[in-house]
Amino acid sequence: MKNTLRQVFRPGKFLAGFIIFAFILLLTVLYPLFNPGDPLAMIGLNNFTKPGTYVSVYDSLNVNRTFVFKLPDAAEKRIGSKLFPEDRETIKDYLTRLGLPEDSIDIDDTHDLMALWWNNYDPANQIGKTIAERRAYTALDNKLAGIFVSEDLEVLQYDPGTDEYVRKKMVTENDYVNVGDVANTIWLPLGTDNFGADMLKKLVSAIGTSLLIGLIAGVVATMIGLLLGLLAGYLGGIADDVIMFFTNLFTVIPGFILLILISYSIDQSRRGATTVAIVIGLTSWVWTTRSVRAQVISLRNRDHVNLSKLSGHSLPRIVVGDILPYIASYVVMAFILQISSAILAEAGLSMLGLGPKTTDTATLGLVMEWSIMKSAAHISGAWWAYYPVIIVIALISFSLNLMNTGLDQIFNPQLRD
């Protein structure tokens, strides 16, 4: 057993695939422990907040201990953060129209850009083709002037009794609070989706559901495929003909279309994740059947099967004891591929709107479907709503396929290094 395990983990391919897969699996198991709660809870009221740490403004103003730092580049950074990329483009636009060489303007260098603007902008010099353009430059100049005003901020508290605002505290440019002292912060590594749910939390729960779908579909497909393949291969004759007739029938009909039709015909209210998994399993057993049958046919005339027959063993005992162990390695490999293709099939179905109809569990396909709803994520540039899902799907099938080829190297000595 120890040697078998060592042999299994020796090829780099299997190990690499196994590590990736184990990491994904561990993530789905451990992440909910550290971050419990409903993965689909709508914590945000905005669509697609970008990834990052969010600090409560209210609580940070209410932190008692403030610290004073005098950082040399603080002012510049502050201006830089207020200057949007489109403002920078407008400045560059204006300056090039004035005749400055284009490559002397670096829009990322806030300091130089501002210096150039102050030196060159002349409100009297109205350049620009349209009134709108001219107004845009004036507006920009006003905005930049506003940015440079650095005054202390006064925090007022409304007192309903006297109907007055009472001054609470003054906040200067150099006041800092420790993030640890702020009562409410939230870390959203992948931002939120269009419903305002924590994307990472949702993604992790979706991976879990999708792996389960893959497992159920894989088990269903492998079981059917194995049973039919063993029967067809070992019994031969009419049983073989009948089973192969249906197998060929299913081979000729494209599996995905069959899947779409079955999914479509199932009532929406009953189309849960498990149902979809079983439907996927019911449409993807064909190739397992064919290959198991082929292997059984070559095995059933081997001498050890003949010897087993001569020892008076019954048919089930021969199939289970003398044929199944010889094809077990192949079946395991086919099972791994079935899981991978079932996860992909679910994603495909869900993208078409035929996946699990549920609002309380997420699957990888559903997360994708939700994010592309009305092209919302795409239009608002919310890459975090779909890229992580795509990467995870790719990683899962990549790791499973790696494990499969790694196992191939073990079971097929000709491929060993």
Place this chain on the structure above:
Amino acid sequence: MSSEKRELCLSGSGVTKVFGFGDKKTVAVDHVDFDFYTGELISIVGESGSGKTTLVKMLLGLTGVTEGDISFMGQKRDIRTHRKKKEYWKGIQAIFQDPFSSFNIFHKIDSVLLDCINMRGGRRLPKETKIEMMTEACSFVNLKFEELTNKYPFELSGGQMQRLMIARIFLLKPKILLADEPTSMIDACSRATILDMLMDLRRETGMMIIFITHDIGLAYYVSDSVYIMERGRFVEYGSADEVILNPKAEYTKRLLTDVPKIHDPWEFSRNKRYDFRKPPEAADGK
């Protein structure tokens, strides 16, 4: 070998096996008749592809018979149900050609031998008796059961595996043993041992042995009667002396001349010597 004492053990009339249909039809065994008597040692000799192994499989009931009848102990063989097959296999057993593929590599040696005891109705015997029986069987073929127990067949050498097969037969004690080229895959030294053990077994149990081989010399050495098989037919049969020393069929004569002789120089063909420096057409043209 007085004919009046002999008891008919296995006989067949018009036994035929056809593979495929129509254009792809292959007649592997073509209307073969035979009468094998109890206690005889019969050799069936033929070259590769002459239908020996197919005949063995039909005799064992592992493949169906296309045409013809096989009788066992004077009665028509009936192996339609599993129960009847099991009963039939108590009387007829086999040793296969390739010892390396004859055993299930996932089952231990003990289970192979235990199956035989169970088949002989010893399922309820106490464990000690079973081990005693297995030890006896192993020592008959010069194997030590203590060394074999809990081992897998692939841990043995080819000769040891084939001896284990004979130990199996020793436990089963069938009436008929079909030995399908049992010595062709093992080295010359083990070959003699295996043959000796088969002879011992025969002497002890009085079983009939059908020896399938392509080695006509070996057949002459061991058997009472010899059947020469060519393309699915028996072209000649009779007692070993009759057939080998006085061959009538052309095919038998050819088989006999094909036996390599130690002192003769080897020639590629009996009639002409090829000159490999010349192209083959030129050599043929003469």
